[in-house]
Amino acid sequence: MTNENTQAVQIDPIKERRARILKIARAKKQSGELSMIEAGAVMAGAALLALAVYAGGKYVLDLIHSSQFKSEAQMFHTGILNATQNDADFSSETLTVLAQNHAFDSAGSRVASDKSAVKGMFNGTVTAAVGTLVTSNDSLILTYPVTSTVCSLSAAALITVYTQVTVNGTTIFSPTVTFNPQTVATACASNGAMASMGLWTTRT
Numbered sequence: 105m106t107n108e109n110t111q112a113v114q115i116d117p118i119k120e121r122r123a124r125i126l127k128i129a130r131a132k133k134q135s136g137e138l139s140m141i142e143a144g145a146v147m148a149g150a151a152l153l154a155l156a157v158y159a160g161g162k163y164v165l166d167l168i169h170s171s172q173f174k175s176e177a178q179m180f181h182t183g184i185l186n187a188t189q190n191d192a193d194f195s196s197e198t199l200t201v202l203a204q205n206h207a208f209d210s211a212g213s214r215v216a217s218d219k220s221a222v223k224g225m226f227n228g229t230v231t232a233a234v235g236t237l238v239t240s241n242d243s244l245i246l247t248y249p250v251t252s253t254v255c256s257l258s259a260a261a262l263i264t265v266y267t268q269v270t271v272n273g274t275t276i277f278s279p280t281v282t283f284n285p286q287t288v289a290t291a292c293a294s295n296g297a298m299a300s301m302g303l304w305t306t307r308t
Contacts, residue, residue, distance in 0.1 A: 170257035183207035195241040199232035255292035255299035270302035
């Protein structure tokens with residue numbers, strides 16, 4: 105056998121091995137597997153994201169809870185108006201009657217099966233009472249316990265929905281009281297970690 109033939113026999117297995125390696129690499133790429141470099145980059149990105157969430161975790165969570173609460177409060181308002189649309193006033197309404205007429209359906213399983221109670225998002229009990237703003241029994245007042253932070257973050261949005269809003273007994277907005285952010289901040293923090301928001305629904 106000549107040197108040339110010997111070289112050919114030695115080179116062919118090397119070429120074949122390289123071809124196999126390339127084929128495996130392509131197959132892995134096509135199947136969606138990441139290379140070591142790509143996997144490292146993904147893990148580094150995930151670590152940075154986790155660090156960012158950890159650092160601002162409470163604030164982000166408060167924003168999420170505030171958004172959820174505002175949405176539910178708006179749905180409750182719409183539900184109350186729909187459930188009482190044929191009433192002359194709110195004198196015959198109770199929380200149970202409102203729940204039976206689906207005013208609080210947006211709360212899902214937090215409405216008791218017998219419609220006797222509604223739990224708020226923060227495990228407090230939501231109550232309903234008839235009130236008077238201008239004329240007798242012209243208002244339905246929901247009392248909803250929230251965290252003091254969610255109270256501060258959501259108050260400005262709720263005054264665009266409800267006729268009157270109180271916080272821990274302080275009126276922060278009504279037809280005769282102008283909304284003031286400083287009043288809101290003081291009222292929301294006046295009872296520690298939790299705040300009781302009074303949400304007044306009227307027909308005007």
